[in-house]
Amino acid sequence: MMTDFTGKVAAVTGSSGIGLGAALHLARSGARVFLAGIDAGLNDEAAALAADEGLDITLHLVDVADENSVRSWAGQIAGETDMLHALVNAAGQQSYGTVEDTGPADWDHSMAVNLKSCYLTSHFLYALLKAAGGASVVHVASVQGHNNQNNVLAYATSKGAVHAMTRAMAVDCAKDGIRVNSISPGSIRTPLLEYGAGQLATGGKTVDDMIAEFGKSHPVGRVGTTEETGSLIAYLCSDAAGFISGTDLRIDGGLTAQLGV
Numbered sequence: 001m002m003t004d005f006t007g008k009v010a011a012v013t014g015s016s017g018i019g020l021g022a023a024l025h026l027a028r029s030g031a032r033v034f035l036a037g038i039d040a041g042l043n044d045e046a047a048a049l050a051a052d053e054g055l056d057i058t059l060h061l062v063d064v065a066d067e068n069s070v071r072s073w074a075g076q077i078a079g080e081t082d083m084l085h086a087l088v089n090a091a092g093q094q095s096y097g098t099v100e101d102t103g104p105a106d107w108d109h110s111m112a113v114n115l116k117s118c119y120l121t122s123h124f125l126y127a128l129l130k131a132a133g134g135a136s137v138v139h140v141a142s143v144q145g146h147n148n149q150n151n152v153l154a155y156a157t158s159k160g161a162v163h164a165m166t167r168a169m170a171v172d173c174a175k176d177g178i179r180v181n182s183i184s185p186g187s188i189r190t191p192l193l194e195y196g197a198g199q200l201a202t203g204g205k206t207v208d209d210m211i212a213e214f215g216k217s218h219p220v221g222r223v224g225t226t227e228e229t230g231s232l233i234a235y236l237c238s239d240a241a242g243f244i245s246g247t248d249l250r251i252d253g254g255l256t257a258q259l260g261v
């Protein structure tokens with residue numbers, strides 16, 4: 001579904017995968033987009049893609065886990081626009097480990113990149129969102145915030161906390177015309193999923209083999225695409241979703257609906 005975002009301004013984190021997919025969808029629908037990523041190479045690739053299509057996407061090098069970096073990004077955006085209609089928090093990192101083998105530094109890093117980042121961007125961009133007189137925040141959580149595999153202690157905890165943060169923000173921000181929701185993807189083909197597939201590939205299996213196997217565990221029989229997550233995010237940012245706030249939408253091909261028996 002394409003909604004018209006002409007004249008609207010969006011800030012998106014994560015310059016590959018789900019973040020890039022959301023930025024492309026919003027920009028193709030007419031939005032001016034500020035896209036933040038920590039990886040200069042990925043930022044350059046995203047900028048080249050946007051230039052090829054003539055899309056209005058400005059890349060900034062930002063560490064979303066770092067207070068000063070996010071404050072500075074908010075300052076750069078405020079120098080370019082006096083309002084923001086959408087904020088999409090898609091930067092994130094997968095980590096593996098149990099309570100026994102996750103060290104304090106790994107725990108802190110997961111919380112900073114997956115959870116604190118959503119607070120920092122929302123906090124420092126709040127004045128611009130408020131100024132729009134009707135804005136939407138979308139946090140990209142995960143099905144692992146609802147139910148989880150083994151060995152994902154910090155990741156699952158951070159995503160469950162994003163769900164709670166979504167509700168808390170929705171209640172507080174409604175008075176300023178800001179709706180807040182999260183999405184919980186199942187497996188979506190992105191560099192992060194490919195990394196996870198590579199970690200699990202054994203016995204001569206390739207990343208493609210593993211991703212096909214991930215797909216089979218989803219009732220629809222395949223993994224999702226960044227076009228599909230981009231479309232859902234754009235819907236949540238649109239006026240068509242004007243009565244949707246404080247909720248989490250699963251985009252998981254039925255993964256969490258099934259019983260494992």
Ligand SMILES: NC(=O)c1ccc[n+]([C@@H]2O[C@H](COP(=O)([O-])OP(=O)(O)OC[C@H]3O[C@@H](n4cnc5c(N)ncnc54)[C@H](O)[C@@H]3O)[C@@H](O)[C@H]2O)c1
Binds near residue numbers: 090092189
């Ligand atoms: N792909 C999936 O199957 C899947 C499933 C559920 C949830 N998610 C979530 O979706 C979000 C996006 O993941 P993705 O699959 O698109 O992966 P991805 O690796 O393609 O994208 C994540 C992006 O975040 C950026 N990033 C990481 N740390 C950062 C930091 N400190 N500051 C700024 N940018 C940083 C990375 O450079 C990368 O561009 C993550 O929060 C992830 O947990 C993904």
